[in-house]
Amino acid sequence: MDLEKQFGANNYHPIPAVLQKGKGVYVWDTEGKKYFDFLAAYSAVNQGHCHPRIVAALQKQSEELTLTSRAFYNDKLGPFMSFLSHYFGLEKVLPMNTGAEGVETAIKLCRKWGYEVKGINKNKSKIVVCENNFHGRTTTIISFSNDKDATENFGPFTEGFVKIPYSNVSALEKVVKDPEVVGFLVEPIQGEAGVYVPDDGYLKTCFELCKSNNVLFIADEIQTGLARTGKRLAIDYENIKPDILILGKALSGGVYPVSAVLADACIMDVIKPGQHGSTYGGNPIAARVSIEALKVIEEEKLSDHSYKMGAFLRSGLDNISKKNNILNFVRGKGLMNAMIINDTPQSDTAWNICLALKNKGLLAKPTHGNIIRLSPPLVITKPQLEEALNIISDVLKSF
Structure with a gap:
């Protein structure tokens, strides 16, 4: 920690645990203390x-073979592209x-499509985004x-x-009528903002609005995708095939x-x-890593498991909230x-709760002051969740 402070840029504020080893849902620090990982590297370690x-x-x-650059072909890239294309149904x-x-790539792709296919005037393209977004x-x-x-x-700025406001269909309906709008970039669930889940039907209606106005629907599934929300993609809840799909994080299982x-x-x-x-x-x-990471998700049925374990976790947290008013409510x-902790976003209560959780053997991280994300690796079992819920309950009682 001292070396990071001395030699590193001060662009992160980590929980003070120095991790040395990880396996499944657990990580160990340099003193050998074992923790539940309830962040999973911001959903990069879905497979454990x-x-x-x-x-x-x-x-x-x-x-x-490690690297050739794209100046030459390699024998793994073609099979990777074919695998992803068939897996997600995009060509x-x-x-x-x-x-x-990935997001920068999608923006460039959408703009170029706008000029060369939709036919808008050069340098006039507009992409609609949502307030409180996090795309990088x-x-x-x-x-x-x-x-x-x-x-x-x-x-x-660019x-x-x-x-426009998130989960607000009428706001999108107004702006997509502008002929210079070429795309709508959206997170199916806003993660960094505090796991904001939109209203049922919101994404489907937005998709239909985009289709009827010749606007590309761009799904940022970097954090929500790959079984995290209980489906292969979060947009699968509303049976959407996006025009552009952005993936990352768990696409490698967190190893690359x-x-x-x-x-x-x-x-x-x-x-x-050259473009x-x-x-x-x-x-x-x-x-090669990505193909294996996706096969693990399918063969270990992590989407179904995530759906069931998520329901169990929220039920347990709801029960805790009924007994302890420091926990305002749960969503996901x-x-x-x-x-959502019952204090202001300006308070340090959520941070102090996370420090107390760390001391009890569970690692989580606050976002936006009074919100604590809980996103363990998807391989977590029911007994492990029960143990984690007991830790959370004991810590919240002390607050």
Whole structure:
């Protein structure tokens, strides 16, 4: 911790636990203390820490070929693209490394489609986004954030974005009529904002509005996707096939940076050689690891398990809230959940609760002052959840 403080940029505020080892739903610190991980690296470790099949894929490929760049073909990228295309039902794949890169890729793709297919005037495109969104921290992405921490003294910002309230159909209905609007970028559940779940039918209606106005529906499933919410994708609850799908985090099971943007050929084919790319995007390790990570999700039936365990977790937390008014209420889907603490966003109560949870052997992290996210690896069992609920109950009693 001292070395990070001395030599690192002060751009994070971690819970003071120095982790050394992880397995399944557990992590251990340098003193050997064992913890439940209830953050799962912001849903990157859906398959559990150091899943043996995913680690084996990483190890095997790292001994054969690690990187060629896209200057040449490699024997793993084509099979990876084919696998993702069939898995998600979209025709084309553009591989990247991080979630933010995926969002930037989707923005460029949407704009280019707007000029070359929809036919709007050059440099006039608009993409609709939602207030309180979190899509990353690059300069373009923070240009449509309303989080002061993300934006203060980082301007000037990129133009071409229209912000509307989340889970508000009428707001979208008004703006998509503008012929210069080319896309609607949305999180199916707003994670960083505090696990805000939209009204039932919201996403489906938004999708239909986009279709009727020739606007691309862009689903940011970087955190909500890959079984986290109890479905393969969170948009599967409303039977939507997005025009552009952005994936990351659990696409590698947390062992390697992998992200991807998917779209049908009528959209993806606007990108030509030299117009977008990444040295590491689509490298052989990423390709092989990602295929194995997705196979684990399917073969271990993690979507169904997440759905059932999420319902059990929320039921347990609801029971705790009836006995202790420090827990205001709980919201979420699958194993993507949040406890709303009965204090102001400016208070340090949620942070202090997380420190107390850490002392009892459970790691979680607050967001926006009075909200604590609870998103363990999807391999967590019912007995493990019961043990975790007992820890949470005991800690909340002390507050």
